[in-house]
Amino acid sequence: MKYYITTPLYYVNDQPHIGHAYTNIAADAMARYKRLKGFDVFFLTGTDEHGQKIEREAQKRQIPAQTLANQMVEKYKSLWQMLSISYSRFIRTTEDRHKKTATHLFLTLLNKGDIYKGQYEGPYCTPCERFVSKDEKVCPDCRRPCEIISEETYFFGLSRYRDQLLSYIKENPNFILPSYRKNEMTNIISEELFDLSITRSTFSWGIPVPIHGAKDVMYVWFEALINYLTAVGYPDDKEMFERYWPADLHLVGKDILRFHTIIWPAMLIAGGLTPPKRVFGHGWWTINEEKMSKSKGNAIDPYEIINEFGADGFRYFLLREIAFGLDGDFSRKALIHRLNSDLANDLGNLFSRVMKMVESYAESKVPQEADGEHLKGLALNIANEIETEISELRFHSYLEKVWVLVREANKYVDQKKPWTLKGTTLNSTLYNLLESLRMLSIFLFPIMPNLSLKMLKCLGLCEKDLSLVDLKWGGLATGIRTRYTGPLFMRIS
Numbered sequence: 146m147k148y149y150i151t152t153p154l155y156y157v158n159d160q161p162h163i164g165h166a167y168t169n170i171a172a173d174a175m176a177r178y179k180r181l182k183g184f185d186v187f188f189l190t191g192t193d194e195h196g197q198k199i200e201r202e203a204q205k206r207q208i209p210a211q212t213l214a215n216q217m218v219e220k221y222k223s224l225w226q227m228l229s230i231s232y233s234r235f236i237r238t239t240e241d242r243h244k245k246t247a248t249h250l251f252l253t254l255l256n257k258g259d260i261y262k263g264q265y266e267g268p269y270c271t272p273c274e275r276f277v278s279k280d281e282k283v284c285p286d287c288r289r290p291c292e293i294i295s296e297e298t299y300f301f302g303l304s305r306y307r308d309q310l311l312s313y314i315k316e317n318p319n320f321i322l323p324s325y326r327k328n329e330m331t332n333i334i335s336e337e338l339f340d341l342s343i344t345r346s347t348f349s350w351g352i353p354v355p356i357h358g359a360k361d362v363m364y365v366w367f368e369a370l371i372n373y374l375t376a377v378g379y380p381d382d383k384e385m386f387e388r389y390w391p392a393d394l395h396l397v398g399k400d401i402l403r404f405h406t407i408i409w410p411a412m413l414i415a416g417g418l419t420p421p422k423r424v425f426g427h428g429w430w431t432i433n434e435e436k437m438s439k440s441k442g443n444a445i446d447p448y449e450i451i452n453e454f455g456a457d458g459f460r461y462f463l464l465r466e467i468a469f470g471l472d473g474d475f476s477r478k479a480l481i482h483r484l485n486s487d488l489a490n491d492l493g494n495l496f497s498r499v500m501k502m503v504e505s506y507a508e509s510k511v512p513q514e515a516d517g518e519h520l521k522g523l524a525l526n527i528a529n530e531i532e533t534e535i536s537e538l539r540f541h542s543y544l545e546k547v548w549v550l551v552r553e554a555n556k557y558v559d560q561k562k563p564w565t566l567k568g569t570t571l572n573s574t575l576y577n578l579l580e581s582l583r584m585l586s587i588f589l590f591p592i593m594p595n596l597s598l599k600m601l602k603c604l605g606l607c608e609k610d611l612s613l614v615d616l617k618w619g620g621l622a623t624g625i626r627t628r629y630t631g632p633l634f635m636r637i638s
């Protein structure tokens with residue numbers, strides 16, 4: 146059982162902001178969940194380093210483009226480390242291996258006649274690195290004015306794949322998610338599918354076009370998409386490629402869904418390869434209802450937030466606050482409120498109460514196993530429900546379901562009043578609560594890995610005890626020593 150999941154490759158013209166962190170946190174949650182389910186997960190992230198936007202930024206800073214890329218790669222890598230992003234491979238489009246794969250696919254399509262020479266004249270948006278249809282004056286994505294470019298270029302015959310794209314979408318109802326974005330993509334394919342200019346001659350920061358005498362470089366999107374093949378060994382490592390391809394999920398923001406659900410599958414079909422199984426376009430975070438941007442200077446620095454609130458709190462907030470496909474507005478007030486009420490109060494209180502009671506009434510040892518009462522059925526039922534939620538990328542409902550167990554376990558303490566109990570009744574009550582905490586630590590691991598490990602450690606367990614394969618009530622062995630090391634999550638004032 147394999148699971149190949151990817152994030153977009155981030156442009157290296159600037160340092161990461163919370164929008165970039167968002168995709169990687171979601172991908173990490175999914176990757177961790179699948180690992181708990183026993184999948185052989187290949188989780189890819191990386192950087193998109195070519196193109197005019199990066200060349201211009203490097204010129205502005207008076208450094209070579211490769212130096213700029215190297216500096217930004219370090220920022221991305223350190224952010225992913227701070228956020229506990231468990232990627233399998235960090236790919237850079239300036240790697241030789243990627244240049245080789247991109248060149249291979251280019252030549253395959255050229256030899257098939259799917260790439261041909263022509264003249265392009267029309268508007269182009271450099272910040273978005275996209276061609277814009279001829280009658281537009283501003284970029285439909287970012288609303289900035291376009292540059293008019295006129296050059297001899299090579300085209301990819303995208304329009305000839307219209308019918309195959311439409312049937313692929315129809316035959317694979319879960320290919321484009323959320324489902325409300327499917328119509329948007331289908332309309333673009335049906336109404337305005339033009340051949341795509343895939344080479345540029347006015348700048349040089351890119352992969353050279355592999356045609357004798359050509360001085361052009363490949364259009365950045367054309368080659369960047371190919372990274373998903375490079376990373377799994379295409380075309381040389383057949384064993385790896387056959388193991389992981391097609392990708393199970395490309396996670397992307399809604400703005401780049403078009404590239405992944407139209408251009409990319411057409412390139413693959415043209416190259417005789419299978420399109421990805423799913424592409425999910427998530428929503429955008431705004432700041433005071435405005436787009437985050439370098440020019441406005443309003444981008445939220447993820448490093449600051451993590452230093453202040455911790456990686457797990459930040460991960461929890463982003464995935465809990467907003468349904469994954471929708472847009473959301475980021476505010477410190479909402480973040481603090483969410484963390485205090487859910488993590489410090491609900492979960493944190495449950496954890497402290499139970500751990501302290503086990504310390505006082507059971508000599509910090511897991512008591513005799515009990516039948517679980519209603520907490521058992523509830524926990525096992527939640528394990529099934531979260532499977533459905535996460536497979537549709539509804540992280541917020543995943544967490545809502547998990548919180549039903551948090552609340553029920555808290556209610557169970559209030560109703561049972563363990564401090565009034567004795568003997569077997571006391572022991573069973575404490576066992577049921579400890580086992581609920583074990584279940585919670587497993588369910589929460591994909592979203593808050595560090596907090597989950599802390600819970601686990603206090604329960605006398607470790608990371609290898611985390612699994613969702615054959616989950617059963619009663620996994621916590623009697624006699625294990627527990628250790629309460631203080632509050633799980635500090636209240637923020």
Ligand code: MSP
Pocket residue numbers: 152153154155156163164165167168193369370372396397398399400401428429430431437
């Ligand atoms: N380099 C291309 C992707 C190539 S994939 C082969 C690119 N890079 S990007 O750095 O501009 O954006 C990367 C991702 O960040 C996109 O999925 C985009 O949607 C996401 N976000 C950028 N700003 C965002 C927010 N404000 N909120 C949420 N996600 C945002 O596009």
